[in-house]
Amino acid sequence: MRVFAAALGFAAALTFAAVPAAAAPSRLAVNDPAQYVNPFVGTKPGGPDFGHGGGAGNTFPGADAPFGMMQWSPDTVLHQHGGYHYDDNRIKGFSLTHISGPGCSDFGNIPFMPALGTSPVGNYTFSHANESASPGYYSVKFDNGLRTELTTTTRTGMARFTYPAGQRASLSVDAGKAFNSASGSITIGANTLSGYTDGGGFCGAGNRYRIHFHAVFDTPFATSGVAGADGKVDESRKTIEGRGTGSVPSQPKGVETRKGPAATSDVTPLAASAFVSFNATTVTARVGISFVSLDGAKANLSAEQGTRSFDEIKTGTRDAWNGLLGRINVTGGTDAQLRTFYTALYHSLLHPNVFSDVDGRFAGFDKQVHTVANGRAQYANFSGWDVYRSQVALIALIAPAEAADIAQSAVDQGKYGGYFDRWTVANGGTGVMNGDPVSAIIATMHAFGATNFDAVDGLRRIVAGVNDVRQRPGWLQYNQYGYVPTGLGDVWGSASTTLEYTSADFAISQFAARLGDQATAENFLRRAQNWRNLFESGNKYLQPRNTDTTFPGFSPTQQNEFVEGNGGQYAWMVPYNHRGLFDAMGGNAPVVSRLDSFFTELNAGPNKNMAYLGNEPTLNTPWAYAYAGVPYKTQDVVRRALTTLFKPAPEGIVGNDDLGQMSSWAVWAALGMYPQAPGRSELVLASPQFASVTISRGNGKTISVNAPGASDTNKYVQSLRVNGQASNRAWLPESIVANGGTLDFTLGAGPNTSWGSAPADAPPSFDVGPATPRTGLISGLASKCVDANPPQSSGSVVRLWECNSSVAQQWTLKSDGTVRAAGRCLDVSGSKRDNGTKVQLWDCNGTGAQQWWPKVNGALVNSPSGRCLDVPNSNSANGTQLQIYDCNNSGAQIWRLP
Template identity: 45%
Template structure:
């Protein structure tokens, strides 16, 4: 059944039905489309998600764009839709894609949509709007058209119900991408009821260009048509090219008000867009496409089956899991072809996929680890995609991969960590030797301030504004290189990079107890404040100083020991989402993701259990403002998924979990090879987060560390939870491991 947002809020179905196969009913695609808290200064107050139709890791995200021009395209408080564009990025902090907007209209097109776009906008009401995995519907009040959208992996299908009219029109704005276009073109072929074209635009947060090609086929004949170029509209024209080009086609809907459009896209060519359409969506069967999309999503959601919790918690959980499978996206076509970083056409081996939209800085902290656990074959292809990018490009693993370019968004050497973590959690079917080579030899192309880092052991404050946290990021990447080298038997590289991973200590000031920017002469940069963002990106020293999850024992020693650390963490979490220049936590952004779990390393697991539950209850909700910050391609949502199952992959590059507290009474995780990780917590509730006892496969344990190798072939965890804190897991020998340098 269709679920509009109003219905979602009032849903009261038994939560135990989560154990059935119909899990798409618990997805609310509107979560994250309006502010979730105070404004933090960089679109961080909204999840920047979109409600439109998308397929798991699909190439098409056919979704409405509203007038606020947010990165996700859609803003719930808006009341006007500009168009229904074919591509989106969910949770981005800067605008991207929104290519080829389609817009139904009734009337003659005499004024160019390029120069007077608002003439073709339409008001709408949320009461006449609904969203479901793989499906979106809205009543456009201006033209009185109901638009319904669904998708396959590489194509979309639209079902448009027009009023009876001889002027029912579809506007296709090839030059309408959100970041503008350097070129675009359209061709109308009336005999085949088809419009083809392309647009060239700019990646988000970068300057690289990409080209998207499309073919749109309709099931009604065109009674009129034309194109525009800039401000000039030419009725009867069948082609146009230029950065502000587009086409319009008109139907006579007096006898049949239903118009279907099936659209294929490709980053290679119009011919490949046609190949994709022929392979996936060639019969104008909207019901079949919609049913297939729902089934694809349901299969993904059934990878984790939960029971218990409240109705709203079920919606929050399954929407989060849904968000984690939107990206990365299929980039290769049905024939296996894709455009490489070298601008040439390449072909993936049969049975494999090239992926795009891989935001390393966001995803390495939890999302890639979740995906490796749930879908190791696909995650291997994600890792191989990055290796392909390096080998077909300038040799480095991309930090923020979009289309066939690295936008270099954010900072660090995060593609390195993504690839190693895929390996650490069992996704190993990729060119591991090629990956290690790119990690080592590509650093000069991705690591800003590398000469400082190699000479001084840190990036100097005068080199870049984010010098302190870049040093931390490089330390994390070096640790990841060490881990992969060790796994591949390269002892020399392992030793070198494990020791280099200790470089974060060069920017830790023992006098202040914080990570600080440092000058090239070894002195500390002047005017330091823990709440200044000088030296950091989207955060401050109070928040970034915790970001050494692979050697927390070493960090805590520098901070004065566990007792002081626990007290400091308690103060830090007295506010949960206080923004980027605050002494308190900023759970709406990735650098704080691992911090709540760090109590486990300080022999205070009950504090982790309490803080995590408060974050879940206060910051994640079944509401349009239900995310505490940008979802960043599912990164924020993946944190929630892990928190709700009671395990978190805390340590960079190491396969394993620290122990938290399950939110649900039963969690069944489907692993590769038909194995199952079953987590039972019959006492779980909002008010019972504290672990009283835990058994692993029937054996009592107090360990706060669960190696991936222990559960990879299946396991059963039985939690006993209560409303009062205990000393369970607080022994010296219970803490998770740390990985200091060898000398």
């Protein structure tokens, strides 16, 4: 059974606190990494609000355990989507559930609000000087002297309220309040409060969930009653049901955009509140929650807290955090660097959340109760569109056992929900954002060694889901055209959606290959190159495209047909095949020039053709330089972004943290490595920020990074040794993640422009042609050959002709899926898809019209159209111009290739 140490009460959830001392890294320069975590980072805007959820991290500062079900945190009157705005000095309650960094609001359920006197209060003021937070602990003393302290285990929490002497010590608990509209019921016992709340409505979606709660106080209630919307306490009643409108205005769902934070000028009225008082100055409350039942909440509370004191629980949770944060142990670095790093790591490990009770039961997407296997946990809250890029890889890197449970949980979402939703809250989908990110999440975690889940079932469901409109809006057109065309009412951002689907297809291809399903792997690798169907060879951008294959008017700064970014920012979104993209763009020199211009600003927002590193779509782009032979530019841009966009202060994140995605990017940047290609575990290199790093993966494998003299000045790689051998490669193979290894960097203040500059040193790109090009005749009907006449000019007729081994008949199958003669490409005229469209020889331009798939039956298929290279009417006469036509296995479509 994989569990925390029993004394911590984190049963059937995680493992890291149970790591024995002997398994700890040998270099313990940071033996209490929790001391460097500042949970207030991200609670204040650090950048402009570009309309994509605001310019703050939208984090929360309250108490939470790693991947905890409960996040007990204060909520300010001025609202951000994490519930807390650092610039407000008014707290209206301490609710039990939160999401860290979202672009819309949800949770904020069941706020507890201590009060002085005989009636509930709307809010109390406080000063940050009387507030503190650390992993697993939060404390604030209001200006009136009332103090609240919070701590948590995975599924439970404990509060300690200290009231000023001589005043009535009271407390309200509202089961009908949340950030969005909610309803609920609460029942009062002698010293207990029990009930449930129904919430949901993320980004205006229809997701709903029920949370059961049970609170036990260490002293009986002196008085008790209920209060509804009028705020009047009725002590004759011990139960109440009610509905609250929520504290956040309703918001549209993601097909329009994620909106900025909504400010509220006052608190909303009570809905279904208990109001109790105590004859005591210090009161503790133990609270358990469950998404299954009230009995589940009680069992969680009993199992995870027992009779332990507040301080014992607080210490245990901090130990749990140190066990996980310590998986990445660093030496060197400034205090600010350490705080930025470990705070980012902390924020990366708050989600997804344990969703099953201590007995293994959980609420499925089918609204039925299921039970996980013994020793495992179910997880919930998947910010798919965001976290597939690097956060899930980080979890799998340092906690592969937990990552396997997360992957299985994702598979279960598809199993019980019928498809893989893009953004899920609790046990429901929201449909927010675009793409097919869960496919990439599962594949990436598997690639990073989180393999202990039903991967075969996962692959089967993923492959089925690509033809499900709930999982992939526009799937039918994507399959038909090789891209999602403009004008589809159910698709947000046709060009972005196409590129998201191609990345997911690539991840699926790699997942299938690891499971030995070569046919599926080949099919989806071909689909992954559909980005070429958006490539406009004139201006060399990836553009929206109409159903008739024409390109509408385009500007790199346009946001229409793109999602939370513009055409210039999405131009680089082929993270698995930069080589193919760069060749289509004209080669390394123009690409580097474009990237240099792109990084003139690092967080320019969506209105400029420059980087927008406060949001997800361009996060992979700083690493792209390494593919163009100038990795020293990656080293520069990554470090500049890390040191200017991330700071250990409340305003230390310039955009939504999105359940740890932005923070995970900062962690990878400080490590000097990045998981660029979804579904793979190669790591593209920048340079480490710390003199040494030990990554203990939790499975016995260790990655050691040595970089003496590392600093924000000494950021350029002069040389590298991998496992003792000199390496000029600007990337690490998958074997380093799988088996561990040692990296020895020599760093300097100036770039070594030769290191990593050779084509052979670039990180791998994944294309569809043979790794080693093959050249020779292509022969077919009547043993005649494919011939270009003449081969010297673009637009030459491609015909059937007597084989003569001339230059016009010497065809090369290239690694990018093209078929070339005399340096030009076999091309479908006008990029048409109709039967009878002629083929020609044309300047190679990186478009889909020049993509050919040799099938085992001898057919040569043009990928975008799905049609075969064909001899019209089986006419074997010399000079017959070839065409594309429906594949029919006739002799007119059977070719013998080099």
